[in-house]
Amino acid sequence: FFILGLIFIIIFDLRIFLRLDQEKVKERFRFPARFINTLVILFFLLVVFIRNQGDVAGFFLLCFVLPIYIIRRNQIQKEIWQTDIKAVETELNTAAHDHDPLTLRLMSDGLGVAIIWIYWTAMLSLGLKALDYFQPKALSEFAEVIISAFLSWVFILILIYKPAKNFSKGGFLTNIGLKRKGKSFLKVFVVPALAGIGFAWISATIITTRQVQPQTPLNEVIESSHSLGLGILFVLMAVLMAPFIEEIVFRGYYYHVIQRYKGRTFAVYFVALTFAFLHVGQYWSDWPAIIMVTLLGFVLTLLRVWADSTLASVVMHYFYNGCVVIFPVLFLLAKNPAYLEYRVSSFENAPQKNIELLRKSIEYNPDLAEAYNDLAWIYSENDQNLEEALLLIDKALSYDQKNVAFIDTKAQVLTKLGRIEDAMAIREGLLQNELSDDMRVYQNEQLDKLYEMY
Numbered sequence: 001f002f003i004l005g006l007i008f009i010i011i012f013d014l015r016i017f018l019r020l021d022q023e024k025v026k027e028r029f030r031f032p033a034r035f036i037n038t039l040v041i042l043f044f045l046l047v048v049f050i051r052n053q054g055d056v057a058g059f060f061l062l063c064f065v066l067p068i069y070i071i072r073r074n075q076i077q078k079e080i081w082q083t084d085i086k087a088v089e090t091e092l093n094t095a096a097h098d099h100d101p102l103t104l105r106l107m108s109d110g111l112g113v114a115i116i117w118i119y120w121t122a123m124l125s126l127g128l129k130a131l132d133y134f135q136p137k138a139l140s141e142f143a144e145v146i147i148s149a150f151l152s153w154v155f156i157l158i159l160i161y162k163p164a165k166n167f168s169k170g171g172f173l174t175n176i177g178l179k180r181k182g183k184s185f186l187k188v189f190v191v192p193a194l195a196g197i198g199f200a201w202i203s204a205t206i207i208t209t210r211q212v213q214p215q216t217p218l219n220e221v222i223e224s225s226h227s228l229g230l231g232i233l234f235v236l237m238a239v240l241m242a243p244f245i246e247e248i249v250f251r252g253y254y255y256h257v258i259q260r261y262k263g264r265t266f267a268v269y270f271v272a273l274t275f276a277f278l279h280v281g282q283y284w285s286d287w288p289a290i291i292m293v294t295l296l297g298f299v300l301t302l303l304r305v306w307a308d309s310t311l312a313s314v315v316m317h318y319f320y321n322g323c324v325v326i327f328p329v330l331f332l333l334a335k336n337p338a339y340l341e342y343r344v345s346s347f348e349n350a351p352q353k354n355i356e357l358l359r360k361s362i363e364y365n366p367d368l369a370e371a372y373n374d375l376a377w378i379y380s381e382n383d384q385n386l387e388e389a390l391l392l393i394d395k396a397l398s399y400d401q402k403n404v405a406f407i408d409t410k411a412q413v414l415t416k417l418g419r420i421e422d423a424m425a426i427r428e429g430l431l432q433n434e435l436s437d438d439m440r441v442y443q444n445e446q447l448d449k450l451y452e453m454y
Contacts, residue, residue, distance in 0.1 A: 006061070067119070117152070120155055121155075140225050177310030187306065188312050189312075191312070192312045196315070196316040199292070202292070206288050214286040338358075339361035354374075
């Protein structure tokens with residue numbers, strides 16, 4: 001989907017340039033046969049040397065084709081927009097185009113931002129993978145996620161700053177809708193705040209009333225890290241940075257560009273669905289979360305339209321992200337204080353204290369699968385009550401048979417019980433599934449230990 005989306009953006013980008021000046025496009029994208037042959041040979045070499053054949057096309061496109069396209073498109077863009085704007089406008093009107101030259105320029109800028117940002121984030125990801133290859137465990141996967149998110153946010157802000165100033169002479173903040181300018185306080189602050197609180201309440205209710213939290217790619221990465229500092233940093237970024245930057249990009253910059261090019265209705269749907277799509281990867285397999293983030297995208301975009309200000313969506317997003325962190329804590333405090341205490345202090349507590357808290361948690365909520373899993377894990381780690389630990393983890397798995405953390409705990413308990421073959425079979429089965437990088441490394445390490453024991 002990622003590669004197909006990138007190809008679609010490039011094709012659409014080329015169509016705009018072709019509407020402006022076909023000759024310049026043909027001139028810039030005319031390559032000698034020797035150059036084409038070199039690329040073909042390079043592609044086949046990648047097919048030979050890259051183990052995972054599914055990665056070849058994406059790697060080739062990102063590392064070899066996309067840089068060439070970016071360089072050439074930037075040359076075309078400079079040449080076209082250095083032309084007198086009146087001359088361009090006359091040519092467009094003569095050709096009966098339905099968009100004014102400024103609209104086409106804004107759309108071209110927006111596509112360029114997307115293409116360059118995709119390339120930059122892909123290179124950042126490759127760089128982090130290279131670091132992990134040459135310096136294993138230099139950074140945890142959770143740390144890589146945080147670094148990638150932060151640098152990607154900074155880079156997208158840099159990319160949109162200059163194009164956004166082309167909207168009007170009002171300046172960057174005015175152009176992306178972050179100045180109130182007499183807008184209704186009710187529309188800009190009160191209604192968005194209430195909407196954010198309401199959405200957070202619904203999300204928190206879903207989170208705290210489920211027997212099992214679905215395993216998502218984001219959850220796996222977070223759970224693979226035992227760093228309290230990284231956890232706090234992640235929450236701070238999610239609460240303080242994400243709402244501001246995402247709203248500037250989606251509802252501030254891209255909504256304006258697409259609304260001008262295709263109209264308000266199309267812009268609402270496109271921006272909301274793109275916002276949802278870019279979050280789906282984090283929540284994959286958690287359908288209630290995917291539905292909620294899709295609805296959130298629509299409400300944020302509609303608020304921006306209704307209030308005629310990006311400030312409205314910023315306010316709602318801040319209240320949502322903040323409250324969706326606070327409300328689950330308050331709900332747990334009311335419904336299961338022992339489990340809340342365990343989650344907050346488990347790393348500092350002695351094993352016996354955690355056992356007591358988990359037993360109380362199960363008394364409060366007999367269907368809390370995570371409590372059964374964690375209790376089984378603690379018993380296993382301390383070589384206590386191993387038969388009971390097996391019963392506990394089977395109880396947890398009765399709620400969610402595909403939960404990677406639960407399955408891993410069962411393998412650990414079976415290992416402590418001396419059932420090495422059963423534990424090996426479980427870990428080998430886990431490695432057949434899609435796992436986070438850190439989890440895959442961990443499973444391989446545990447499997448190597450089992451082979452030695454066997």
